[in-house]
Amino acid sequence: MTRASHQDRPDHSPPSTPQHMHRRSVLAGMSALFLGACSKIADSNAGSSVLTAAQKWHQAAHRTLTGRHALAKEYNRADVSPFFRGNGSxxxxxxxxxxxxxxxxxDWRLEVRGLVDKPLSLSLDNIRRLPQRTQITRHDCVEGWSAIGEWTGPQLSVLLDAAGLREEAKYIVFRCADNLNGQDYYESVDMMDAFHPQTIVAHALNGDPLPIxxxxxxxxxxxxxxxxxxxxxxxAIDAVxxxxxIAGGKGGYWEDRAGYQWYAGI
Structure with missing residues (x-):
């Protein structure tokens, strides 16, 4: 059965208030502190249980404190960082x-597949012709740095609706071209984050095509x-x-290899 709209799809909400941004900063700091200890305790059964419990607490706390449908703060063009560094690959x-x-x-193609009724294979031109969203937001890295950039691309929800997401799909998995230490990079989110209005497939940064x-x-x-x-x-985007x-079963490259939280909400 085609899913015309998902029950966790949020409506558009007003921009985040200063109180929301204070909570975002607190949660970002908590996430960074927690992740710093992940690789030290994740290898034991007891440590794994602690991490699982902490992640569930973090996910519940984040969505309670910020609101299930709250938007991350969006900035003005004057706030854009003069250089947006790369990280990882x-x-x-x-x-x-x-x-x-x-x-x-x-010749780049983006596949939308898995638990969908109408699998898609999209060119970059196809993606640029879809309804676009532009947002200026702050990127927070677990390593402690941040940068503000203007991103443009279609909302992920547009692609999922076009593909006809099935009811049994619970997660969206992102497949990537880069390979680290013999494993292809991948990540995943649940349907609430997949259908959040600020979750986009970005093809442009600061008005230009994405740098490598x-x-x-x-x-x-x-x-x-x-x-x-x-x-x-x-x-590729897989509905599962x-x-x-999938890979190590924890939902992402760093989650599998270093015990990072699967839910990294800020």
Whole structure:
């Protein structure tokens, strides 16, 4: 059965208040402190249980404190950082990515597949022709730095609605072209974040096509989550019922390898 609208899809809400931004800063700091200890305790069964309980508390607290449908703060163009640094992969050399980059991504395709009724294969031109959202937001990295950038792209919800999301789909998995330490990068979100109005498939930064260091030609922007959730070099979007059988089963590259929280809300 095609899902015309998901029960967790939020309505547009007014911009975040200063109180919301104070809460965002507090939660960002808590997330960074928590993640700093993740790799030290995640290897034991007891440590894994502690992390699971902490993540569930964090997810519930974040959505209670900020509101399920609250928007991350959006800034003015005067606030845009003069340089938006890259992090993690900044120039993938695996697979056909170098050839795609040399050809200015003329043949790049984004697949929307999995638990959908109408799988999609979209060119960059297809994506640019969809209704667009532009938002100026702050990127918060778990390493402690932040930057403000203007991002443009269609809302993820537009793609999911066009593909006909099935009722049994519970998560959205983002597949990426970059490979780190022998594993392709991937990330995932639940349907609340997938249908959040600020979750977009970005193809432009500050009015220009994405630079390679920032994830060209496509990357996710999931504005209420820490930076490692914003998957770069996007090749496919999979709708799935469970994360258990995907890679290490924890929902993301760093979650599998270093015990990072799957829910990284700020």
């Amino acid at each position: 900044t120039d993938p050399q695996n697979g056909n990515y170098p050839a795609q980059a040399a050809a200015n991504f003329a 260091r920032n994830g060209a030609p496509l990357r996710m922007r999931i504005e209420r989550q820490l930076g490692y959730k914003h998957a770069k070099y996007l090749t 019922a469970s994360l258990d059988d």
